Amino acid sequence: MNSIKSHKKTANTRLAMINAAIEIFGRDGYHGANNRELAKKAGVNLALISYHFGGKEGLYLAVFEHIAAQIKLRLEPLTAQLQLDLLSLSNVDVDDNNAKDQSLKIIESLLFAYIELLATEQTAVWIKLILAEQQAPSPAFAILYRGPISHLLQLLSQPVAFYLQKNPDHMMVKLTTLNLIGQIQIFRSFRQTVLQHTGWQDIKADELDLIKQQISLNVQALLAGLSIAK
Amino acid sequence: MNSIKSHKKTANTRLAMINAAIEIFGRDGYHGANNRELAKKAGVNLALISYHFGGKEGLYLAVFEHIAAQIKLRLEPLTAQLQLDLLSLSNVDVDDNNAKDQSLKIIESLLFAYIELLATEQTAVWIKLILAEQQAPSPAFAILYRGPISHLLQLLSQPVAFYLQKNPDHMMVKLTTLNLIGQIQIFRSFRQTVLQHTGWQDIKADELDLIKQQISLNVQALLAGLSIAK
DNA sequence: AATTATTAATCATTTGATTAAATAAATTGA
DNA sequence: TCAATTTATTTAATCAAATGATTAATAATT
Numbered sequence: 001m002n003s004i005k006s007h008k009k010t011a012n013t014r015l016a017m018i019n020a021a022i023e024i025f026g027r028d029g030y031h032g033a034n035n036r037e038l039a040k041k042a043g044v045n046l047a048l049i050s051y052h053f054g055g056k057e058g059l060y061l062a063v064f065e066h067i068a069a070q071i072k073l074r075l076e077p078l079t080a081q082l083q084l085d086l087l088s089l090s091n092v093d094v095d096d097n098n099a100k101d102q103s104l105k106i107i108e109s110l111l112f113a114y115i116e117l118l119a120t121e122q123t124a125v126w127i128k129l130i131l132a133e134q135q136a137p138s139p140a141f142a143i144l145y146r147g148p149i150s151h152l153l154q155l156l157s158q159p160v161a162f163y164l165q166k167n168p169d170h171m172m173v174k175l176t177t178l179n180l181i182g183q184i185q186i187f188r189s190f191r192q193t194v195l196q197h198t199g200w201q202d203i204k205a206d207e208l209d210l211i212k213q214q215i216s217l218n219v220q221a222l223l224a225g226l227s228i229a230k
Numbered sequence: 231m232n233s234i235k236s237h238k239k240t241a242n243t244r245l246a247m248i249n250a251a252i253e254i255f256g257r258d259g260y261h262g263a264n265n266r267e268l269a270k271k272a273g274v275n276l277a278l279i280s281y282h283f284g285g286k287e288g289l290y291l292a293v294f295e296h297i298a299a300q301i302k303l304r305l306e307p308l309t310a311q312l313q314l315d316l317l318s319l320s321n322v323d324v325d326d327n328n329a330k331d332q333s334l335k336i337i338e339s340l341l342f343a344y345i346e347l348l349a350t351e352q353t354a355v356w357i358k359l360i361l362a363e364q365q366a367p368s369p370a371f372a373i374l375y376r377g378p379i380s381h382l383l384q385l386l387s388q389p390v391a392f393y394l395q396k397n398p399d400h401m402m403v404k405l406t407t408l409n410l411i412g413q414i415q416i417f418r419s420f421r422q423t424v425l426q427h428t429g430w431q432d433i434k435a436d437e438l439d440l441i442k443q444q445i446s447l448n449v450q451a452l453l454a455g456l457s458i459a460k
Numbered sequence: 461a462a463t464t465a466t467t468a469a470t471c472a473t474t475t476g477a478t479t480a481a482a483t484a485a486a487t488t489g490a
Numbered sequence: 491t492c493a494a495t496t497t498a499t500t501t502a503a504t505c506a507a508a509t510g511a512t513t514a515a516t517a518a519t520t
Contacts, residue, residue: 007464007519027366032261035510045467050511052465128365134422135358136257145426153427174428175444182416183409189419190408192367196375197383198404214405221455222448229447237485237498265476275501280477282499 017042026125064140068147103159118188247272256355294370298377333389
């Protein structure tokens, strides 16, 4: 597999296989998926799974490499901008109310981006794969964590730390960052419960607006309260 | 299966199989588990899976019946008490600060109970099974939802609604309730990420105390902020 | 011509389920 | 009470289908 020399069409074949694999691994899980259905959906021969990826497991890992790269690509423009915003923040007096407002805006931007990421039809399958790895980590988890996950956490920790006037390494900052993500993540990880409890049929544009609205209120209330509390 | 007449040992055998199944389904997922290992772990013959439960799927459903019953049993004392507290709340003036404090206490009690539920070694496996159902609901999900899940949501909605001076059916109440649960649920559903981000080795007593402490602060800050905002 | 990619056919295991026989427990009748 | 009988439970052996992987032949690309 992964030979140095390759034909022109090879990349296409591999991509077709990875896309099929995302769909089927996402739907059925690693064990529930089988190579024949995988190959059929990709429109290629069964033996190509072993030929290109060394087997089912290799294909599974390739899927996570692909997803990590895609998420990075998708978040890059936003995170580049926010890095700049954060830089300008660090030179500002912490008691400046304007600066607090700005850090709040950065937090909101990141959380809204995460909401969008959770919601898109395409990424919905990614999140399923990621959730599976969170419960039973395989070597694929490292690919994810060293990629987009730690990136998002690091980025979000900074404005939270600034707002709470603490070091990003402070446990309170870390926990609060996780709590913020949790408020959103619940809509994917407890998807079925959310649908039942709200009476929604699906989580589409209208529902996302409601969620964003609520999250916006929550973030302001939570951080304002926390920064007063201690 | 499930014959009307049964011998004395039958209940023990079934329970041994269910307990083994919880462990193995939780670890490997429905598809990843296989009947031979299941039977071996339970210390019974392979054919008993079909005999007692009609097959692998029947055993899987029986697992969820068992879990739902266990969670109910475990939360019953607390919820009975809180129902009473809620009843006394409903007769009180909403502007009474004491009443607000009390509703906050009820919320905290429920969330702390949920944290404990997430944390126990035994229940950890249950949550894994529940999470799997959230992603790809099978008939087992209905067993869960009609049982402990909707119960917890209904119960938690009431003090939240009281505090926010809204109807429990109001979407803001529903979303806030879910957000509160999400803040906690993240510690299980993103378990591996939490461990990496915090540097924890495991989530045990010490870590649970930190989480509770933070959640306590969050709930106060969040609800106070929200009830002022609107 | 040589290398790389793809295919059809096949192999060896695994797996869920079934069957028929054996064992254990409950029930019956004296 | 206690053997005889019925019923329920458990076991070992086996089946048929599914599955991941491999092989040898063919096609495409360089």
